Amino acid sequence: MKxxxxxxxxxxxxxxxxxxxxxxxxxxxxxxxxxxxxxxxGAAIFTRIAKIWMSTWLFxxxxxxxIRGKQHFRKGKAYIVTCNxxxxxxxxxxxxxxxxxxxxxxxxxxxxxxxxxxxxAKGSVLVDRNSDASRRSSVMEMKKxxxxxxxxxxxxxxxxxxxxxxxxxxxxxxxxxxxxTGTAVIPTLIFNxxxxxxxxxxxxxxxxxxxxxxxxxxxPGTLKAAELKDKVFAIMADYYTAHK
Numbered sequence: 001m002k003x004x005x006x007x008x009x010x011x012x013x014x015x016x017x018x019x020x021x022x023x024x025x026x027x028x029x030x031x032x033x034x035x036x037x038x039x040x041x042g043a044a045i046f047t048r049i050a051k052i053w054m055s056t057w058l059f060x061x062x063x064x065x066x067i068r069g070k071q072h073f074r075k076g077k078a079y080i081v082t083c084n085x086x087x088x089x090x091x092x093x094x095x096x097x098x099x100x101x102x103x104x105x106x107x108x109x110x111x112x113x114x115x116x117x118x119x120x121a122k123g124s125v126l127v128d129r130n131s132d133a134s135r136r137s138s139v140m141e142m143k144k145x146x147x148x149x150x151x152x153x154x155x156x157x158x159x160x161x162x163x164x165x166x167x168x169x170x171x172x173x174x175x176x177x178x179x180x181t182g183t184a185v186i187p188t189l190i191f192n193x194x195x196x197x198x199x200x201x202x203x204x205x206x207x208x209x210x211x212x213x214x215x216x217x218x219x220p221g222t223l224k225a226a227e228l229k230d231k232v233f234a235i236m237a238d239y240y241t242a243h244k
């Protein structure tokens with residue numbers, strides 16, 4: 001039985017790549033038009049296009065996604081959305097399903113991919129982690145995103161969680177941004193992407209029911225960045241453990 005599962009997962013990975021690329025080419029030109037439209041309107045249209053693409057692709061690969069907690073987003077208010085990170089699938093899944101225009105903090109290295117790099121850059125605030133100047137510039141850009149009424153999607157673990165713990169240790173960036181701008185944090189948990197794309201397997205993909213849960217906003221108030229980080233970490237770890 002295990003060998004058949006392994007074979008199927010490899011075949012499904014081929015289908016996943018083919019369907020991902022094919023649907024990407026369909027939405028590519030409409031997405032690129034968004035470069036001509038100033039933010040936040042351009043980002044709002046781009047997010048809607050991304051949602052259409054991801055909804056279509058997830059249907060084709062039999063990975064339906066259930067979204068909970070959208071009611072926590074108050075109209076006209078920008079949030080910092082902090083997501084856990086278990087698989088490569090998290091990034092294309094998270095941003096399209098965040099209610100409203102948003103951008104994701106992302107590595108500059110992905111912009112080198114032909115065509116996809118242009119798409120990737122449009123939905124992102126780019127940062128080169130090896131450059132202090134780039135990190136400072138990305139902070140200013142994220143503050144601009146928030147000031148325009150858009151959400152910032154950040155993965156405070158930094159990289160994928162390869163451990164057996166619910167979450168990796170958080171970096172400070174998202175929480176310094178929240179304190180500096182007075183922006184509330186919406187803790188967000190993504191479930192089952194690790195089952196669909198196991199981090200320790202290569203070229204392996206399984207149809208899996210996915211979930212994304214937005215929790216109640218956490219206001220920075222008088223908290224320091226480290227205190228806010230610890231509070232959000234505890235909320236996310238407890239929730240993930242209870243609902244995984």
